[in-house]
Amino acid sequence: MQWGNFLAKEAATHGLSLEQTAAFAKYFNNQNLGKNDAQLASELNVDVAAFRKWMGEVYDKFAQNYLELAISNNRGKVKKLQAYLTAKYNSELDVLKPLAAMKLLKSLVVRERLQQEAWVARRICKFLRYLPLALELVGRYLDKIPDLSLETLLMQLEKKRLEHESLVNPNSLMDYESGLAEAFELSWEYLDENAQNFGCLLSLCALTDIPLSVETIEDEKKQELNEKAIADLLELHLLQRETKEIFRLNPLIRQLFQIKLDKSSEADEVKTKFAAMMLEIAKLIPQQPNPEDILNLTPHIPHITEVATHLSQYLGDENLIILFTKLAWFYQGQGLYQQAEPWLQQCVELTQNRFGLEHSDVVVNLNNLARLYESTGRYSEAEPLYQQALELRKRLLGENHLDVATSLNNLARIYESTGRYSEAEPLLEQALELRKRLLGEEHTDVATNLSYLALVYESTGQYSKAELLYQQALELWKRLVGKEHPHVATTLNNLAALYCYRGRYKEAEPLLKQALKLRKRLLGEEHIDVGTSLNNLAQLYESTGRYNEAEPLYQQALKLSKRLLGDNHPDVAISLNNLAALYRNTRRYKKAKPLFEQALTICERTLGVSHPTTMTVRANYASFLRETYH
Incomplete structure (x- = not known):
């Protein structure tokens, strides 16, 4: 089989479209390996953007069976996919010399047996075309x-x-x-x-x-x-x-x-x-997989994907929705949003085709896809999905339903994230009133809603209102779940963040220390929330000029996030950015620069160039470069 035929087989195996196959075959043609995208696109008579789009889709399809591609940057993907294809081609089609073929056969069959029919043995090797x-x-x-x-x-x-x-x-x-x-x-x-x-x-x-x-x-x-x-x-x-x-x-x-x-x-x-x-293995994937889950499930993911891609007709639509959702959770939980997105998109399409546009399962999948867009800063794409889900719930369930309150909260989050606080505030107030009426004042959903609304009040300068709601939420959590609970630690952090923003560091510090101690005790030293608390306390120390106390906390947080999430997660980028900023403030520029660069690379790869976190890290790095240029 020639290399070109091999590439065609790979394209068919991975379900590439005609356009994707053309780009794939052109890109990996041995005669074209030194050419750039513009040259290859020209030879296909398409623009560069279309060519790159097709190649991006090719990588995504191969990444479903070859997970190392999912965590590579674009240049790394080219090298890894080329190496993968070459190794596979050689393993399938490596041909031996006649003497080497006989030597291999002798290693497998008793020597005397071959010596008795040596001529026939050579004919067998030839018949088998010397294929190992x-x-x-x-x-x-x-x-x-x-x-x-x-x-x-x-x-x-x-x-x-x-x-x-x-x-x-x-x-x-x-x-x-x-x-x-x-x-x-x-x-x-x-x-x-x-x-x-x-x-x-x-x-x-x-x-x-x-x-x-x-x-x-x-x-x-x-x-x-x-x-x-x-x-x-x-x-x-x-x-x-x-x-x-x-x-x-x-x-x-x-x-x-x-x-x-x-x-x-x-x-x-x-x-x-x-x-x-x-399907049964896929059902084991939790919505927030931890490192142990990821380690145990990773070997099974390509085979689950094989069913989703090539054997979907052997699962009922409801089970297929489960399969797609679980695959999305696996990738989304690692910050691999590009790999998660197509599965959630297929979920929405599948539920709409199966149940029609007016169904509760459609709402669930709209929300899941919107949440992914929200996580990657694609607020303009998340907003219409949340709006659609809200209107659907109102029509299906009526205005007075808890799921309507959830949708109000979801939409308000988008408004808050895009600085549209005047639009977010009434939605959160409606959701809070609805939950109080349906659940009573003493309920965990009410406590959660109080914190959301407090955040909006804080963002609009209504600090007294925000402080009051954070305090109410804190007391409510303590009554509902006790003082020893992760939600109590989270609310302590929220209230402390408000105090830090207002410069009330003496009030914030004991709350942050209490939250850190609580999380370590309840969640163990190896938990991502512990890393968040370490970062928060370090930021307070940095804000008050206590750099020697801040630095080891930032370093601990970075090591912890890398251990728990891997090297290519947005939270790791945030930790890198924080430590880099500290080095910048203490004029250790050689240490700061590579950390800023790593943080920006991770953000652009996992969140995209337009995500608020990416833009913040980019701005920090740009400011650093301006400062050190002079």
Whole structure:
């Protein structure tokens, strides 16, 4: 198979559109690797913006199965995708010299057996086109049948070629004459039905590591069958073990198993079973995955994505909505908003098509998508979705419903974030009144609403009103959940932030220390809220000129956020920015500059160039450069 055909196969496997395929093939054509985007776009007779858009979509589709692309910048993605494609191409199509092919066969088959039929052994190598994978399959097969002569084996291979010329779909890019398909046929016939079915099931997995743990299966008989199937596939080299519970299917072996599956009368049943298995794993994804969740779930994500992308017809619409939502949560929880967005968009479209525009599930998905837009500073896109959700809830539930209060809060957040406080304030007041009427004065939702409204009062200079509401919220939380609760710590932070803004540092400091102590005790030292408290207290120390006390707190917060969230999360960028600002204020410019640069890079990559946090970090860095330029 030529490189161009290989790229075409990859494009088809990843579901690229005609435009995306053209850009992909042009970009990675070996003759074009030194050309820039403008040159490539010109050759395709399109503008640069369209070309870059298509390539961005290509990266996103490959990132669904190759997660390292999701956390790379644009230049890093090019290098990683090129390396990925090259390694895969070589692994599929590496061809040996005749002597090397014989050497490989000798390592798999008893030497005396080959010496007795040396000429036939050379003919087998030639028949198999010196392809290592085909030689490996034949060698393992011969090892399982010690009495089989090489002459008989060659006859069987030749017969398979004649019998099964139509085995491979004419549109397939696999070269049937490579001998691999014939070698696979011999191995396939040697397998029992259980191992055949298991191989077909595995072929539905994505082209990446496959986590298999039979120990979690409660049915002992099923566990034994799966263990035997894995052992049989491993012995015949149809499956490779990477680590104890991680396996891989060669791409060509996967394709051959898929061909067998598609010809089977049980294909739909197997695909339905696989889709249901991935759905159950997806259901384990929480809305806010912690580092342990991410570590445990990451190996399964490409295979869940495979169902969402290629096997969606084997899940009912309701289950598909769950699958899409859970995939979005996995990415959104790591700050990978670009990877989360398409799944939430599909959720909205799917619910509208299934239930019509007037349905409660449509509201939920509108809110989820709007929240993502809000998180990335795309307020103009979030606002109409929140407005649509609010109007829908009013029509479906009436004006006096708690969900209406939630929608009022959501829309008010957008107004507050865009400085439209006069629009946010009445919505929050309506929501507060509604919740008090429906839930009574003593309810957690009322306490939450008080804090939101206090924030708007604070932003509009109504400091006395804001302070009163923060204090009311604090007392309400203490009555409802007790003094030892994370919500109490959060409200202490809110009130302390108001005091800091007003220059009342002596009143703020004990509240921040109390909140930090409370969070450490309730949540443990390794929690992101502890990092927030460290940052808040450090900012107070910095504001009061106590730089020696601020610095270790900023450093602790940065280390904690990196440990918990990884190196490419917006919260890490904020910590970097804070520490850089301290270094700037203490004239340690060499230390400040790389931190500002890292913070800005992370923000632009995860939040986008127009997000308020990105703009703040950019402004800080620009101010720093102006200061140090002179």
